[in-house]
Amino acid sequence: MIRLEKINKTYFGAQPLHVLKGIDLHVEEGEMVSIMGASGSGKSTLLNILGILDNYDSGDYYLNGRLVKDLSENQAADMRNRTIGFIFQSFNLIPFKTAMENVALPLYYQNVSRKKRNQLAMEYLERFGLKEWADHYPNELSGGQKQRVSMARALVTQPKVILADEPTGALDSKTSAEVMQILRDVHQTGITMVIVTHERGIAIRTDKIIHLKDGVIEDIEINNPDAIDLNSEIK
Amino acid sequence: MLDFDGIHEIWQTIARNKTRSLLTAFGVFWGIFLLVVLISTGNGFENGLMKQVEGVTPNTGFFFASQTSEPYKGYQKGRSWTMQMADLEAIREAFPCIKAISPEASVWSSEDKNVIYGSRGGSFTVKGVLPEYNEIEKSKIIKGRFINATDIATNRKVCLLGRKVYTTMFEKGENPIGKMVKVNGIYFQVVGVARSYTDNVNINGSIDESVILPFTTMQQVFALGDKIGFFAFVADDDTPISSIGDDMKQLIKQRHDISPTDNEAIQSFDLSEIFKAFKGLFFGIHILIWIVGLGTLMSGIIGVSNIMLVTVKERTREIGVRRAIGAKPKNIISQVLSESLLLTTLAGLVGLCIGVGIMAVVAMVTSNMPSDNMMFQDPNMSFKAAVAATIIVIISGLVAGVLPAWRAIQIKAIDAIREE
Numbered sequence: 001m002i003r004l005e006k007i008n009k010t011y012f013g014a015q016p017l018h019v020l021k022g023i024d025l026h027v028e029e030g031e032m033v034s035i036m037g038a039s040g041s042g043k044s045t046l047l048n049i050l051g052i053l054d055n056y057d058s059g060d061y062y063l064n065g066r067l068v069k070d071l072s073e074n075q076a077a078d079m080r081n082r083t084i085g086f087i088f089q090s091f092n093l094i095p096f097k098t099a100m101e102n103v104a105l106p107l108y109y110q111n112v113s114r115k116k117r118n119q120l121a122m123e124y125l126e127r128f129g130l131k132e133w134a135d136h137y138p139n140e141l142s143g144g145q146k147q148r149v150s151m152a153r154a155l156v157t158q159p160k161v162i163l164a165d166e167p168t169g170a171l172d173s174k175t176s177a178e179v180m181q182i183l184r185d186v187h188q189t190g191i192t193m194v195i196v197t198h199e200r201g202i203a204i205r206t207d208k209i210i211h212l213k214d215g216v217i218e219d220i221e222i223n224n225p226d227a228i229d230l231n232s233e234i235k
Numbered sequence: 236m237l238d239f240d241g242i243h244e245i246w247q248t249i250a251r252n253k254t255r256s257l258l259t260a261f262g263v264f265w266g267i268f269l270l271v272v273l274i275s276t277g278n279g280f281e282n283g284l285m286k287q288v289e290g291v292t293p294n295t296g297f298f299f300a301s302q303t304s305e306p307y308k309g310y311q312k313g314r315s316w317t318m319q320m321a322d323l324e325a326i327r328e329a330f331p332c333i334k335a336i337s338p339e340a341s342v343w344s345s346e347d348k349n350v351i352y353g354s355r356g357g358s359f360t361v362k363g364v365l366p367e368y369n370e371i372e373k374s375k376i377i378k379g380r381f382i383n384a385t386d387i388a389t390n391r392k393v394c395l396l397g398r399k400v401y402t403t404m405f406e407k408g409e410n411p412i413g414k415m416v417k418v419n420g421i422y423f424q425v426v427g428v429a430r431s432y433t434d435n436v437n438i439n440g441s442i443d444e445s446v447i448l449p450f451t452t453m454q455q456v457f458a459l460g461d462k463i464g465f466f467a468f469v470a471d472d473d474t475p476i477s478s479i480g481d482d483m484k485q486l487i488k489q490r491h492d493i494s495p496t497d498n499e500a501i502q503s504f505d506l507s508e509i510f511k512a513f514k515g516l517f518f519g520i521h522i523l524i525w526i527v528g529l530g531t532l533m534s535g536i537i538g539v540s541n542i543m544l545v546t547v548k549e550r551t552r553e554i555g556v557r558r559a560i561g562a563k564p565k566n567i568i569s570q571v572l573s574e575s576l577l578l579t580t581l582a583g584l585v586g587l588c589i590g591v592g593i594m595a596v597v598a599m600v601t602s603n604m605p606s607d608n609m610m611f612q613d614p615n616m617s618f619k620a621a622v623a624a625t626i627i628v629i630i631s632g633l634v635a636g637v638l639p640a641w642r643a644i645q646i647k648a649i650d651a652i653r654e655e
Binding site: 074082086097108157 | 244247251553557559560561565566648649
C-alpha cells in the first residue's frame with residue numbers, strides 16, 4: 001500500500017537541515033503501523049510526505065501502486081481527498097461548521113450532492129456514537145468527541161490509508177484509550193493505518209513500531225497488540 | 236460554481252463574523268449610495284435648469300440689421316438699412332430646413348399706461364409677430380388662440396394678451412375673448428391669452444407681460460413701413476444654425492447691396508451655442524460626479540480587499556485543513572472571490588436601492604413645492620447609469636477578491652496544520 005524507496009528530504013533554511021536520510025519503508029495493505037521517534041527525528045516530515053502535504057528531494061514514493069512524484073496541486077488534492085484520511089492532534093475541525101458539516105466537507109470537494117453527503121456524514125457520526133451531536137459546533141464538544149468527529153471526517157471518503165498525527169496528543173489517558181480502540185476497530189475493517197506518536201502506550205497498540213532517529217529508520221519492532229491488556233493505562 | 240451549495244458555503248463564512256462583514260460592506264454601500272445621490276442630484280439640477288428654458292427651441296437663431304462697415308456698390312460705409320418681408324420669403328425659399336421664421340417688432344409708448352380696458356390700465360410691451368413665432372418662443376395658450384394667417388393676410392386688429400396683462404386688465408374669471416382693448420391709442424379685439432413657459436429666457440420681454448399683435452397689422456397701424464430690424468428663426472434638428480447662418484447672411488447681403496465681406500452689417504445670435512455651453516457644463520459636472528462617486532466606491536472596495544486579506548490570514552488553518560482534505564486551488568480561489576463578490580454585490584445593491592429610494596422621496600417633496608423658478612427638478616438616475624453602477628460593483632467585487640484569493644492559495648496545508 002505504501003512503499004518508500006530511499007526518500008531524502010532537506011530543509012533549506014539558514015542552515016540546510018537534512019531531515020530524512022534515505023528512508024526505505026514498506027507498509028502492507030491492512031497493516032497498522034506506528035512511527036516513533038524523539039522530536040526532530042523527522043517523523044512529522046515523513047508523515048507530511050506520506051500525506052502528500054510536502055515534497056521529497058529524491059527517492060520514490062508509491063501510494064496504492066501509484067508513484068507520487070511531481071504531482072500538480074490538483075492531482076495532489078484529488079489523491080489526498082480520495083486515498084488518504086487525516087487525523088490531527090488538534091482535530092482541526094472548522095469552528096463555524098456543525099459536526100455533520102465538518103464530516104461532510106471532504107465529500108463537498110468530491111462534488112457529492114448535499115443530501116447524499118449529509119446522509120453519509122450522519123452514518124459515520126452514528127457509527128462513532130455522535131448522532132445526537134450532529135448539529136453541535138466543535139466548541140460544544142469534548143476533546144474525545146472532537147477527535148471522533150475528525151475520525152468520521154477522515155473515514156467518510158472511504159480512504160485506503162489513515163494517517164494520524166499524534167491522535168491522542170491532546171487527550172487524557174482514558175479518552176486516549178477509547179480513541180485507540182476506535183482506531184483499532186477501524187483497522188479491523190481493512191484500512192491501512194499509520195500513526196505518528198511519541199508515546200509508547202500508543203505504539204504498542206499497533207502491529208509494527210518503526211523507530212526513527214536522526215532521519216533514518218533505526219529499528220522496526222514487530223509487535224503483537226492483541227497480547228497487551230487493552231484496558232491498561234496508556235500513559 | 237454558484238449553486239445553492241456554493242452560496243451556502245460562502246454565506247456561512249460571511250455570516251460567522253457579522254459585525255466585520257457589515258462594516259466592510261458599509262464601505263461599498265456608502266460608495267454606491269453616494270454615487271446614486273450625486274448622479275441624481277446632478278440630474279436634478281440639470282432638469283431644473285432645463286425646465287427654466289422649457290419652451291425655448293435650442294436650434295434658434297436671431298439676426299439684426301446693423302450699420303454697414305464697408306463701402307460697396309457706391310454706398311458708403313456706415314449706412315443704416317433694414318430687412319423686409321420679402322427677405323424672409325426669400326430665406327424661406329432658399330433654406331427649406333428652416334421650420335419657422337418670424338420678425339419681431341416692439342413699440343413703446345411714452346404714456347404711463349399704454350394698454351387700457353375700461354377703467355383699468357397698465358404699461359406693457361407691445362410686440363408684432365407672425366403666427367410661426369409661437370414655434371420660436373413657445374407660449375402656452377390659456378384661452379382662445381394665437382395670431383393666425385388670416386390675421387396677417389387681412390391686417391386684422393386683434394391681439395393676444397400675456398397672462399399678467401390679462402390679470403391686470405380683467406376681473407378674475409372674466410372672459411376676455413372678443414373684448415376690445417386699447418393699445419397705444421388704438422382698439423384691438425382680444426383673441427387669446429397666453430403664458431410663457433419661463434421667465435428666464437425671452438425675446439424683448441416676457442410674453443406674460445406683452446400684448447402680441449399680428450406683425451402686418453402693427454406695421455400698418457403704427458406706420459412702421461415694410462421694415463424689419465430683427466427676426467428669429469428655428470431650423471430643423473438636423474441642421475445646426477452655425478451650418479446655414481453664413482449662407483443666410485450672404486443671401487440677405489446680396490439682396491441689400493452689402494459687401495459679402497462685411498461682417499458688421501448683420502449681427503446674429505445663435506441660441507444653440509448657449510445650449511451647447513450648458514451641455515458642456517453639465518457634462519463636466521457629470522464627469523466630476525462619477526470621479527467623486529467612483530473614488531468613494533474605490534475606497535470601499537479597497538476596504539473589502541483589505542479585510543479579506545486579514546480574513547484569509549486569520550483563516551490560514553481553516554484553509555490549510557480544507558486543502559488537506561481535498562480542496563483544490565480553484566476551490567479556494569472561488570471561495571474567496573465569491574465571498575468578496577457576494578459581500579460587495581449585496582452591499583452595492585442595498586446602496587443602490589436606498590439611494591434611489593431616498594432620491595425618489597426628495598423628488599416627491601420637491602415636486603410638491605410649487606415654484607416656477609425651482610432650480611432643482613426631478614432628481615433621478617437613468618436606468619443605464621444604474622446598470623452601469625451595478626456592473627461596476629460586481630467587477631470591483633471580483634477585483635477586490637483577487638489579491639486575497641492569491642494569498643489564500645499560497646497557504647500550504649502543511650503550514651496550516653503544523654503545530655505551533
